[in-house]
Amino acid sequence: MKKELSAIDAKYEAQKIAFGPMYFQAVIALRDLGILEYISKHRKGVEIDAIVANLDVTEYGVNLLIEAAEILGVLEIEDEKVKITKTGFFLLKDEMTRVNVNFMNDVCYLGAKAMTESIKNSKPEGLKTLGDWPTIYQGLSILPEPAKTAWFEFDHYYSDNAFPDALKIVFEKKPGLIFDVGGNTGKWSFACCDYDPEVRIKILDLPVQINVAKGNAAERGLLERIDFHEIDLLDSSQKIPKGADVIWMSQFLDCFSKEQIVQILKNAWQAASTETTLYILEPFFDNQNYPAAHYSLVATSLYFTIMANGNSKMYRIGTMKELVRLAGFEVVETYPLIGDSYHTILECKKVP
Incomplete structure (x- = not known):
């Protein structure tokens, strides 16, 4: 039998949904700014000052993103040193995760706000963010980059x-x-x-x-x-x-x-x-x-x-x-x- 959540835990789960898009983009920024890769090279952890000194990112930006990643369990801080977690490792090195993240970010993210209209109209209303086609299939060969690469890698x-x-x-x-x-x-x-x-x-x-x-x-x-x-x-x-x-x-x-x-x-x-x-x-x-496969496939239905x-x-x-x-x-x-x-x-x- 599935364990019933307490009200406190249920409220926390609801906040994960509420702020999910922000946290997703924080991870994208961590990756694209090279912060996640840099931290992963220091197995014993690295101080924030060293990250700021070696990357072209402000102390403000580094702290902001690390705090978000710590909430997500992507990074952890121990003895004032930042370490990558197993979840962070999969975000950085796992092929399935890389393909899924790029697909969501480069193909689906901007269009996702049109979910309600898409369901109401039975049309892919979010596709307008990529091009003017009735379905994505007419535009696959001419999708703008990086969406084209992300779509074919996913497929x-x-x-x-x-x-x-x-x-x-x-x-x-x-x-x-x-x-x-x-x-x-x-x-x-x-x-x-x-x-x-x-x-x-x-x-x-x-x-x-x-x-x-x-x-x-x-x-x-x-x-x-x-x-x-x-x-x-x-x-x-x-x-x-x-x-x-x-x-x-x-x-x-x-x-x-x-x-x-x-x-x-x-x-x-x-x-x-x-x-x-x-x-x-x-x-x-x-x-x-x-469960990761089940989770990913149901999300793919939302892309459709x-x-x-x-x-x-x-x-x-x-x-x-x-x-x-x-x-x-x-x-x-x-x-x-x-x-x-x-x-x-x-x-x-x-x-x-």
């Missing part, structure tokens, strides 16, 4: 770790032609080409993303093995072509509402034969081993609301399986948390 971090085990699963049946639906920059397609020198790929995506993927494929000399098909899957008149041995959707369906997912999967159903295998790779938030398209989210595994069923497929195999990743693969077959 790739939460997919690339799954690729080695995903490739083994997909190629167990030796497919000749794979449709990479929502292929983005082409990273999965290129990994497939590296894994099997005989496989052919067709990337299906919006025109702006196809241009990026085609340029990346050209750099790798893969244009003879990879074809490209421009498609807007929210337009029901545009059909996925037939002929694939495998239809692959990697971190793609979470970009859509439940109704849109069913529409897209029905499009895949009309393109599939009874021999076609549909693979869905997703990080389902209720199917994680660690304010910045991406206003109506999509990270899903529960049971919800996705039900949407698959509604579209005319059945899940014939579930591969949970493959490799060193947060992802599950649903292997699906068309129900005639």
Whole structure:
């Protein structure tokens, strides 16, 4: 049974929420000013005077940020020396944390104030802080920096770790032609080409993303093995072509509402034969081993609301399986948390 908070503790938790944005930006300043890195190099601690003397930051600024970091448990002061804590170490050195912090700061932070309007209007009202597009997907290749780098690092971090085990699963049946639906920059397609020198790929995506993927494929000399098909899957008149041995959707369906997912999967159903295998790779938030992953994935749903398209989210595994069923497929195999990743693969077959 969950322990009931006292009124004093509950009030403290409420203040964490109230001042959360300020504390977040204090950590950003600690990092960007080099204070956190400098302190981390002194395992036995360092005096504040030494920090001021060695960095281009005033004593006022150093004290201000250290006091905030001490509240957060990022730094601690002992015998008048400042030391980095385990939490501070993860903020500085952990890749997942670095990617998440940059994504929140560079992509989502300014737009987050539009949360209420985004939910009311079912539109990503915060996206205006980055550009004038109906959804973020039309603008991915031309996002302003540092948002562009932060977005792609975030996207790739939460997919690339799954690729080695995903490739083994997909190629167990030796497919000749794979449709990479929502292929983005082409990273999965290129990994497939590296894994099997005989496989052919067709990337299906919006025109702006196809241009990026085609340029990346050209750099790798893969244009003879990879074809490209421009498609807007929210337009029901545009059909996925037939002929694939495998239809692959990697971190793609979470970009859509439940109704849109069913529409897209029905499009895949009309393109599939009874021999076609549909693979869905997703990080389902209720199917994680660690609370940090669950916490991060639920926060990602809020990004979809304010910045991406206003109506999509990270899903529960049971919800996705039900949407698959509604579209005319059945899940014939579930591969949970493959490799060193947060992802599950649903292997699906068309129900005639």
